[in-house]
Amino acid sequence: MDLLSVLRTLHDVRTDEVLLTSMGNGREWQQFEPHPLDFVHVPSSMGQTQSWGLGIAIAQPSRRVVACCGDGSLLMNLGSLVTIANVAPANFTLLVFDNGVYEVTGGQSTPASNIDQLIGQQIGFARLAEECGFRHTERITTLDEWQRRAETLLKSVGPVCAVLEVAPQTKDYSVRSPGRPKERVREFAATLQESG
Amino acid sequence: MYNADEFVQELLTVGVSHIVSVPDSTLGEWYPAMQQSDELSLIQVCREGEAWAVAAGLHVGGASPVVLIQCTGLFESGDALRNAIHDYGLPLFGIIGYRSYLNQSSLPGDTARIFTEPILDAWQLNTQLIDTPEKKPLLAEHYRTCRTNGHAGIALIAEGRA
Numbered sequence: 001m002d003l004l005s006v007l008r009t010l011h012d013v014r015t016d017e018v019l020l021t022s023m024g025n026g027r028e029w030q031q032f033e034p035h036p037l038d039f040v041h042v043p044s045s046m047g048q049t050q051s052w053g054l055g056i057a058i059a060q061p062s063r064r065v066v067a068c069c070g071d072g073s074l075l076m077n078l079g080s081l082v083t084i085a086n087v088a089p090a091n092f093t094l095l096v097f098d099n100g101v102y103e104v105t106g107g108q109s110t111p112a113s114n115i116d117q118l119i120g121q122q123i124g125f126a127r128l129a130e131e132c133g134f135r136h137t138e139r140i141t142t143l144d145e146w147q148r149r150a151e152t153l154l155k156s157v158g159p160v161c162a163v164l165e166v167a168p169q170t171k172d173y174s175v176r177s178p179g180r181p182k183e184r185v186r187e188f189a190a191t192l193q194e195s196g
Numbered sequence: 197m198y199n200a201d202e203f204v205q206e207l208l209t210v211g212v213s214h215i216v217s218v219p220d221s222t223l224g225e226w227y228p229a230m231q232q233s234d235e236l237s238l239i240q241v242c243r244e245g246e247a248w249a250v251a252a253g254l255h256v257g258g259a260s261p262v263v264l265i266q267c268t269g270l271f272e273s274g275d276a277l278r279n280a281i282h283d284y285g286l287p288l289f290g291i292i293g294y295r296s297y298l299n300q301s302s303l304p305g306d307t308a309r310i311f312t313e314p315i316l317d318a319w320q321l322n323t324q325l326i327d328t329p330e331k332k333p334l335l336a337e338h339y340r341t342c343r344t345n346g347h348a349g350i351a352l353i354a355e356g357r358a
Contacts, residue, residue, distance in 0.1 A: 055253020
């Protein structure tokens with residue numbers, strides 16, 4: 001799937017969910033009209049966006065929180081799947097954009113995709129999430145399927161993990177700054193807490 | 197240094213809502229008291245970097261978390277705390293167990309003590325060392341000062357064993 005098309009579908013079905021993006025998905029998300037409950041986690045500590053999302057989901061149980069990360073980011077914080085499943089937030093959806101590479105650094109393959117090439121065994125992040133105890137997991141490989149499932153995955157009782165197979169971007173792949181982080185997080189926190 | 201009930205009471209007194217933690221042999225002894233408290237939520241994470249990130253989300257969402265980890269976990273978690281505290285300016289508070297500080301013969305050759313305070317300095321964290329029973333009230337005092345000033349802070353709690 002094309003990353004931008006996947007994100008456009010997410011943008012179309014999203015209503016009042018808190019939505020965190022990072023790295024490549026954060027770069028592309030900035031092409032859409034911003035929403036007050038968007039938080040582009042750039043600059044980030046790689047692999048921590050889903051953990052920020054978990055904290056928000058715990059603090060704001062009446063809101064749906066959707067955290068987006070890449071497969072490289074998930075590999076960097078694989079234990080977060082266990083942490084999330086242990087907390088078991090019903091209001092949490094994790095979307096993993098799996099392109100098999102570290103896209104923003106130029107497309108180097110991840111250790112997980114190296115395993116796929118070496119022994120022909122794909123690391124199943126959705127299966128991993130299921131084994132960890134996520135309530136609902138899916139791997140989605142076509143845009144049609146994603147368009148059919150997206151709304152449900154944002155509404156189902158969590159924790160939900162959907163792994164979306166996307167093609168790596170080979171042009172304009174760098175991280176894009178959404179602006180000054182301290183000011184943005186203050187504004188985001190105020191929005192969350194005022195209307196939460 | 198602290199017994200479990202005393203530690204929990206300190207956190208309740210200052211208004212902590214969530215403890216995000218990886219245990220060590222001292223901090224872990226406080227877990228049952230934290231888990232029994234109706235007013236505190238203990239969130240266990242798998243690695244210390246996660247602790248700062250979960251605490252960041254909690255803070256942004258309006259909660260009052262503390263991170264409770266050993267100094268070795270502080271070493272592991274540097275980039276996550278840098279991002280939350282320095283990039284985003286979040287006034288997170290950490291309670292760090294200072295491994296073997298009170299009994300340095302318990303782990304011969306362990307270098308945790310050599311690096312703990314220089315690393316806290318390097319991360320520009322406002323740190324209060326609590327290494328005697330007389331200093332125990334400084335935990336609440338330091339937490340309140342950091343909250344009032346909107347700064348991140350660390351209480352570094354001396355431990356007697358590994």
